[in-house]
Amino acid sequence: MPTCEEPGGLNMWKTTIPSLAFECPYIYSAILAIAALHLLTLTPGDIALRAATYQYVGETVSAHRAEMNSNENSNSLNRFTTSVLLTMHAKLRTICERNTGLPYTVPVNHFMLQLGAQHLYETSEWGPEIKAYVKCYEHLAPPLQLPRPPAADHYTYLNREFPYDPLPIFVESDLSITPDRKARYLRPLTYISLIKECILTGENPSWIRHRLAIFPTRCGKEFCVLMQEEDPLSLLILARVFALLKFVDEPWWLQGTAEYEVRGLEALVPEEWKWGLEWPLEILDNSFVAVGE
Template identity: 25%
Template sequence: MLELKLLHNFTTVTAQTLSVNSPVLEKIWRVTVPELAFSSASYLADTLLAVSALHLRSSSPHDRDLIRASHSYMASACSEYGACLSRGVTESNAEALFLTAALIAFQSTASRIFARDDMNDRAAGYSLPLSWFHSFQGVKAVVAATWQWLRISTIVIPIIESQPALNLDLSGHPTFFSDLMVGVEDEIAKFESDASTQLETRIAYQHAIAVLDWAHKIPYTGAPLVFLATVSRRFIELLEARRPRALAILASYFALLKCLDDVWWLKGVARREIMGIVSLFDPDDEEWWPRLQWPLRIALHDNVIIPPQVWGRDWAVQTSAASQSGGFVSHIELLSDMFSSMPQMNSATPDLEPAHQYIMEQGGMMRDILLPEGLEILPVD
C-alpha cells in the first residue's frame, strides 16, 4: 500500500514539480519515466519512489514511515545504480541511468529542506550544500559517457532542450555581477602558485559569474537551476576551500532562486542559504560585506515577485532571444568530444571515476541529510 501511495503521488503531483512550465516534460515524468522504470530498471523505480516519499514528507516532516521510505528506496537505488555503472553503460540502460542520475540530483537538492534545524545550530555552524554540486557533476559524467545513445533519445532530448539556451557573455564588458570579479588577480596571485592553476581559477570564476548574469535576465524560465550543472569542477573546489569570492558568488546564485520560492523543494532555500553564507563573513569585512548586500536584500524580501529596483532588472520583460528554449545539445556535443577518446564508463575507467563516484556516494549523503540520529532503517523488499 505504501508503494501504491508513493507511485500515485509521483504520477499525479510530484511529476508536475520536476519541470518549470513545460507540459511536454510533465508528461514524460508522469507517464514515460514510470513505464521505463517498471520495464527495465528497478533502480529507477526505487528512485522515483524515494523522491515521491520526500515530496510527501515536505507536508508531513515528522512522518517516520515517509522518512524511512525516502531513505530506504534511495539507498536501494544507489546500490543497484552503482552496480550498474560498474558493469558498464550500454544502449539499453543509457536512458535509465541518465534519469536516475537526474532524480538523485533532485533528491540531493530537495533533501536540503530537512536540514534547516542543523543549519540553524549555532554550535554546528553553517554547512555548504556541496552535495548539490557533486550530484550534478555526476549527471554530467553520465551524460558524457552515454551521449552516443542519449542524443537520439525521445525521452532525454526533450528534457535537455527544455532548458533555456545558455548564452554567456564572456567578453569582459561590465555586467550586473561584474563587481564579483574585482580583485581576482590579487587573490589568484596570493593562493595559486602555478600558471595553469591560476588560469583554471580565473576561468572558473568568470564562467560562474557569466552564468549568474545570464540567469539574472530570465529567472522565470528556471534558468537559475542551470548553474548547478554548468559550473566547473574547479569552482566546486573553490567552494570547498571557502574562498570568499566563491561564497559571494554562491550567495548571489541563491538569490536568483528567490523567484522559484513557491516550488515545494525550493521554498525558503534562498533566505536560509544566503543567511547561512553571510554568517561565514565578518560584518566588518570592507571588501566582501558590501558585495553581499544584494543577495541579502533579495533574501529578506517577503514576496516572490521582486520590484525591478531591488532585483536590478525588470524580470517581467524578457527578450525573445533570451527566452528561447534549446541550445544545450550543442554544449553536450562539445563535452562528449572531450570524452570521445576515453573508454566506456566502468570500474576500469579512472578518468571518469571521480565524477560518477559523486553519484554512487549519494546513498551515504542521503543518510546524513535525511535521517535523525537513532532512526532505525528497514530494508526495502
Template identity: 25%
Template sequence: MDAPDKVLHTARRSHRKTRTGCRTCKRRKIKCDEGRPSCWNCIKHSVSCDFLPPAASPAGSSNVGTPPGHHVAGFIGRNGIWSSPTNTFSSSFAMANNGALPELNMNDLELLHHWSLSTSLSMTSDPVLRTLWRTKIPQMAFEFPFLMRGILTVAALHLAYLHPERRDFYVSNSLQHHDIALSGATEVLPNVSNENCMPLHIFSILTCIHSLGRPRKPEDFLVVGEQGIAKWFVLFKGVVLIIERFSETMSTGPLAAFFHSRVRRQRQRQSCIETSTMDHLSSLRASILSAPLPPDTAQMYLDNMIELQNSFSFVYSCPSHSHELGDIFIWLFRCSDGYLVALQEGTQEALAIFAYACVLFWKMEKFWWMEGWSGLIMNNIWNWLDDAHKSWIEWPISEIGWSPPEERGMDPVKLEQQHIMG
C-alpha cells in the same frame, strides 16, 4: 423426386434420446446433450447448469449457489471449458489463502498513485515533459526497479511536504526506497549502456531532487569543507556525464523529448546572453579585480563568474513560471575544479561568488524541494565571511530578502536549526 415428407424427414436434426438431462433443460422442455462440465444449452443461454461442480468456498463461509435458471456471466476459455467469475474468484481466493499470491503493498500503491496525480506535475513547467514524467517514465520504471524506487522516493518526500502530520511516516518510506534504489543503481553504473543510460539519467535527476528535498541537517548547508555543498557538485556532474556520453541514444530514444527540450533551452539561453544588457555581477567583479590576489587566481574567479552571469541573464529574461532547475545547475556543472577547491577551502572570494548564486536558488523556490535553500545557504556563507567581505554581498542579500540574524536579534546557529527543523 423424393416426396416432401421424406425431404422433411431427412432434414430433421438428430438428437440423442435421454431422460437424464439437466433440470434447466427439462424445465425449458428442450433436449439436453448432457455435455460436461455444462450442457451446450446452458452455455448458449448463459445460465447455471446442474452438471457444473460446486464452486470452492473458503473455510468458515457459506456456499450459496446460484439458483437454477438465474443468469450468470460466463465465458468459454481457450480450452473450451466453461468458466465464470465466481469460479475464477474462488480459485484466486484459495490461492491467496495458501500463500501463492503476495499481498499488495498499499503504501507503495499510494506513492505511485500520488506520483501520477501530483508529484509528476511538480517536476517541471513544460507540458510535454510533465506527460513524460507522468506516463513514459513510470512505464520505463517497470523494467528498471531502481528507477521505480527512485520515483517512490520522491513521491514519499512530496507527501511528507504536503502532510506535516504524517511527515515522519513518509520520510521513513522515502529513505527506505532511496537506500534500495541507490544500491540497485550502483550495481548498474559500471555497465552503462544504450539500454540503461536513460533510466540512469532519470534516476540521477530524482536523486538530486531527493538530496534537495529530504530532511535537512546542519551539514547539508556547509559551504566550506568536503560535506554539504561539495557533495552537490559531484552528484550534479554525474548527471551531465551520462548526457555527454550517450547523447545520440538519448536524442532518439523513448524519452527523446527530454534531450530536445534541453537543447532548445540552451539555444534560448544563448539568445538571452547575446541580447542581455544587465550585469548583475559588476560590483563583485570590481571587488575581485581590486583585491590583492595573484593574477591567475583572480582570473580563475572571473572566468567562473562568466557562466554565473550567463545564468542571471537567462533567468531574469524568462517569466518566473517557466524557470527550470537546470537553469541554475548548469553553472554548477560548468564550474572549474579550481573554483570548487577554493570553495571547499573557504576563500572569501569563492564564498562571495556563491552568495550571488543564492539568488538563482531563490528564483527556483517555486519547486517544493528547493524551498528555504537560498536563505539557509546565505546564512552559512554569512557566518564564514569576515566583516570586510560581507559588504561584497549586499546585492544578493537584498535581492532574496534575507537579513543577518544579528539584525533580527537572533543567534545564527539557533536560527539555522530552527529553519532545518521547520
C-alpha cells in the same frame, strides 16, 4: 524541476519515468525515495518516513553504482534517469532540512550529482536515446549569446535595477589569486552576469529558473571542489546565484530557497569576507517576482 513547466517535461515526469520504473527496480526505488522525502517535508517528525527515505535512496545508490561499474551500455537510459532522480532527491532534501534545525551545509552533493547527470548526457557512447529523452531541456530557453543578451520578452521584474557588486572586479584585480584559481571564480561569475542581463531584459521567468537550475553544470567541477572546501570566495559567488532565485521564486519548490541558502552561507563566511554578502542580502530585501505585461 523547471522541466515540469512545459509539455515535454510534463510528459517525461508523468509518463516516461514512471513507465521506466516498472521495468527498472532502482528507478522505482528512486521514485519512492523522492515520494517519502516529499511526505517528510509535511511531517518532519515522522521517524518511519525518515528511515524509509534513507532505505530507498540507499538501495538506489547501491544498484546505480553497480550498474555504472559494469561494462554493459544497454541500460544507459536507466542510468541517466536514475542520475536525474538522485539529483532531484538531493535538491529536495534541502527543503526538508529547513525545518530540522540542523546546521546549514553547502549543497555540494547536489552540485556533484548534477554534474554527473550532465556527464552522462554529454557522453556520446551512451547512445542517442538519451539525447531524445532529455531533448526538452534544450528547448526550455534559447542559448545565451555573448556578448549580447537574449531579446526581451513580455515580462518585467519589479525593482530590477541591480545594486553595484564589487566582487567581480575584486576577483579580476586581486594579484594574490593565481590565474588557475581566478579562472575557477570568473567562470561562474560570468554566467551570473549573463543571468542578470536576462533578468534586466525581461526574459521569461521559466527560462530564468532553468538557467539558474543548470548553474552546477556551468560552474565546473573545480568550483565545486572549492565549495566543498568552503572557500570564502566560492561561497560568496554561490550566495549570488541563490539570491537571484528571489526574482523567480513563485513556484512552490523554490519558495524560501533564496533566503535559506543565502542566510545559511552567511553563517559560514568568515567575518573578513562579510562585505561580499552585502549584494546578495540586498537582493533578498529588494527583489520581487516577475509580472507579465
